[in-house]
Amino acid sequence: MGDPQLTVEDLYVRFPTSRGTVEAVNGVNFTLEKGQMLGIVGESGSGKSVTAKTLMNLLPRTAEVDGNITFEGDDVRAVAKERRKHFWGVKMTMVFQDPMTSLNPVKRCGEQITETLRYHLGDDKATARKKAIDLLEQVGVPEPAKRVDQYPHELSGGLRQRVVIAMALACEPSLLIADEPTTAVDVTVQKRLLDLLDGLRRDRGMSMILITHDLGVARGRCDDVAVMYGGRLVERAPTETLFADSRHPYTEALLRTIPRIDQPSHTRLEPITGRPPELIDPDEECAFAPRCRYAQPDCLEVIPPVGGVRGQHEFACFHPANTDRGRQALDTNLAAGQTVTGLQIQADAGVN
Amino acid sequence: MAGTGHAPLRDDRDVLLTVRDLEVEFPVGRNEVVHAVSGISFDVAEGETLGIVGESGCGKSTVAKSIIRLNDIKSGSIDYQGNDLAHMEGEALRQIRPDLQMIFQDPISSLNPRRKIRDVISEGIAVWGNTKGSWSQERIEELMVAVGIDPKFGERRPHQFSGGQCQRIGIARALALDPKVLICDEPVSALDVSVQAQVLNILEDMKARYGLTLLFISHDLSVVKNVSDRIIVMYLGKVCEIGNADELYEHPRHPYTRALLASIPEPAPTVDVSEGDIEGELPSPIHPPAGCRFNTRCQHATDICFTDEPVMQQVGDSDHYLACHHPVEVSVSVGER
Numbered sequence: 078m079g080d081p082q083l084t085v086e087d088l089y090v091r092f093p094t095s096r097g098t099v100e101a102v103n104g105v106n107f108t109l110e111k112g113q114m115l116g117i118v119g120e121s122g123s124g125k126s127v128t129a130k131t132l133m134n135l136l137p138r139t140a141e142v143d144g145n146i147t148f149e150g151d152d153v154r155a156v157a158k159e160r161r162k163h164f165w166g167v168k169m170t171m172v173f174q175d176p177m178t179s180l181n182p183v184k185r186c187g188e189q190i191t192e193t194l195r196y197h198l199g200d201d202k203a204t205a206r207k208k209a210i211d212l213l214e215q216v217g218v219p220e221p222a223k224r225v226d227q228y229p230h231e232l233s234g235g236l237r238q239r240v241v242i243a244m245a246l247a248c249e250p251s252l253l254i255a256d257e258p259t260t261a262v263d264v265t266v267q268k269r270l271l272d273l274l275d276g277l278r279r280d281r282g283m284s285m286i287l288i289t290h291d292l293g294v295a296r297g298r299c300d301d302v303a304v305m306y307g308g309r310l311v312e313r314a315p316t317e318t319l320f321a322d323s324r325h326p327y328t329e330a331l332l333r334t335i336p337r338i339d340q341p342s343h344t345r346l347e348p349i350t351g352r353p354p355e356l357i358d359p360d361e362e363c364a365f366a367p368r369c370r371y372a373q374p375d376c377l378e379v380i381p382p383v384g385g386v387r388g389q390h391e392f393a394c395f396h397p398a399n400t401d402r403g404r405q406a407l408d409t410n411l412a413a414g415q416t417v418t419g420l421q422i423q424a425d426a427g428v429n
Numbered sequence: 430m431a432g433t434g435h436a437p438l439r440d441d442r443d444v445l446l447t448v449r450d451l452e453v454e455f456p457v458g459r460n461e462v463v464h465a466v467s468g469i470s471f472d473v474a475e476g477e478t479l480g481i482v483g484e485s486g487c488g489k490s491t492v493a494k495s496i497i498r499l500n501d502i503k504s505g506s507i508d509y510q511g512n513d514l515a516h517m518e519g520e521a522l523r524q525i526r527p528d529l530q531m532i533f534q535d536p537i538s539s540l541n542p543r544r545k546i547r548d549v550i551s552e553g554i555a556v557w558g559n560t561k562g563s564w565s566q567e568r569i570e571e572l573m574v575a576v577g578i579d580p581k582f583g584e585r586r587p588h589q590f591s592g593g594q595c596q597r598i599g600i601a602r603a604l605a606l607d608p609k610v611l612i613c614d615e616p617v618s619a620l621d622v623s624v625q626a627q628v629l630n631i632l633e634d635m636k637a638r639y640g641l642t643l644l645f646i647s648h649d650l651s652v653v654k655n656v657s658d659r660i661i662v663m664y665l666g667k668v669c670e671i672g673n674a675d676e677l678y679e680h681p682r683h684p685y686t687r688a689l690l691a692s693i694p695e696p697a698p699t700v701d702v703s704e705g706d707i708e709g710e711l712p713s714p715i716h717p718p719a720g721c722r723f724n725t726r727c728q729h730a731t732d733i734c735f736t737d738e739p740v741m742q743q744v745g746d747s748d749h750y751l752a753c754h755h756p757v758e759v760s761v762s763v764g765e766r
């Protein structure tokens with residue numbers, strides 16, 4: 078295996094605001110191999126979308142970025158400084174959550190695809206139009222020759238998102254970043270869109286980063302899943318490992334808080350108590366400690382570094398779940414009835 | 430897909446709310462109408478949680494809004510304790526409304542941003558004077574404690590709370606008038622998963638504590654199953670299948686119910702993933718298909734599905750009803766997942 082296609086090293090993103098500096102991304106490291114599908118899972122404010130926007134150079138000017146991003150040998154942040162054309166939108170493209178706001182309502186769908194082709198690849202009008210119809214067909218839009226002349230409002234949500242995907246694929250990118258691509262659509266449409274993205278990725282040997290808040294979406298499709306919390310990447314592992322043998326207590330808690338379809342109705346859910354972490358001037362401690370059942374004094378002293386087996390199962394926790402250290406920490410806390418942060422905990426049937 | 434027919438209606442005395450042949454249409458100009466809800470019937474027993482699932486445009490929110498008369502009803506009746514809500518007007522309707530309260534999807538926009546949350550929660554009581562619920566600071570504080578909001582934050586305004594807290598404030602507000610029925614329209618759809626469980630647990634606790642009957646609307650099949658005793662599956666203004674929550678998910682018979690269960694990212698073990706591959710788009714609710722409304726996308730459709738509308742029928746002798754000419758036999762072994 079050669080160099081990874083994408084390397085993100087020590088990425089920090091800060092937004093100065095009147096209330097203080099929002100530390101949106103705090104030292105994120107990850108790599109992506111060519112052809113790989115990486116899921117980034119996290120809740121609002123975890124930094125997953127900011128990470129994606131940093132890769133795409135879409136952050137507002139006020140953002141303070143630090144760290145290295147290398148993509149196919151290019152230093153992505155240098156590319157941004159040089160204002161180089163034909164990088165974003167060609168090699169690396171992105172699909173956003175809401176298809177209505179990512180399409181121009183007063184332009185026909187076809188024009189929005191040909192615009193990309195004509196600008197980046199210099200295609201003439203006729204070639205671009207032919208390619209656009211072709212692309213619409215590839216993304217499963219019925220009657221592409223007719224749809225190409227329609228406006229976004231004439232299409233359903235699912236079809237609009239397909240048009241957006243066609244736009245993103247127009248210049249045959251080697252990396253597609255999809256930020257919550259199916260959050261705004263119904264489940265039957267979601268399944269078809271995810272099937273489509275998965276198929277396109279395989280056919281084209283394209284890499285993909287799928288950003289989602291839905292663990293189930295990531296589970297079905299991704300090779301690897303990374304979990305973000307409080308601007309940090311807290312765990313990354315091959316998908317099945319992450320779900321079957323999670324290490325970070327946040328991942329474990331997330332998996333247990335979701336109602337499952339195979340549980341009988343009225344099964345009591347296990348909420349994650351407490352609030353999401355403060356991103357303005359956070360303390361130098363594990364961001365999850367105040368909500369963590371495993372928290373010990375050392376969690377409050379320093380931010381746990383990412384450990385585990387590099388490239389296989391990485392996690393940032395001193396007392397990982399499903400390990401002896403974790404079980405010891407949990408037993409100590411259960412015996413005391415509370416954690417070091419004062420979180421009241423009780424034994425329950427689900428704990429193993 | 431039909432939904433016409435009264436088979437699922439129960440005649441027990443503890444039925445609190447009975448919706449019969451409800452039909453709702455919205456004019457869209459040029460003498461055309463959207464057939465939002467087309468003749469559906471169901472009932473809710475006292476203390477029960479009825480879940481309604483379906484995709485956008487299936488009419489689930491319209492059903493909820495019709496029950497508290499937030500939109501006009503074309504025909505049908507809604508029987509609540511001997512009163513027909515569908516035909517009540519003026520003062521009589523006003524008098525009965527405190528019994529039926531609603532919480533909405535977007536917790537932040539459903540609270541007035543300029544008012545203190547104590548005032549938001551107590552407004553219903555202020556309007557009703559002392560006739561409904563007991564008007565006192567203690568009552569407001571009790572409600573706030575019940576939903577897990579510290580009463581000392583009563584002077585704060587909605588923007589100072591997170592989405593999950595705002596939804597809990599919305600629940601406290603809905604409970605202030607001692608309602609019998611709480612209608613929840615996608616109450617957790619806008620929340621992060623870690624707070625979703627808190628809100629769902631609070632709803633269950635409040636139901637037990639205040640003896641509520643819940644109507645719970647969501648597009649999330651797992652969430653609906655978790656809170657519901659009985660579930661209705663809707664498609665394009667019609668009911669496909671009604672049944673006991675566990676039974677319905679264990680033995681789904683309607684092709685659309687099965688398609689839904691197969692489409693979710695972690696499909697239900699009772700269906701084959703390929704059943705989720707439903708073709709085409711949702712037909713226009715202005716010109717819905719004749720016969721079964723699911724016929725344009727159904728793998729099992731035959732001639733009869735295009736001419737005759739299926740009627741709700743009971744499955745065996747269980748609490749399970751469906752409207753389909755070709756229900757899927759659930760005894761057949763399900764393919765590999």
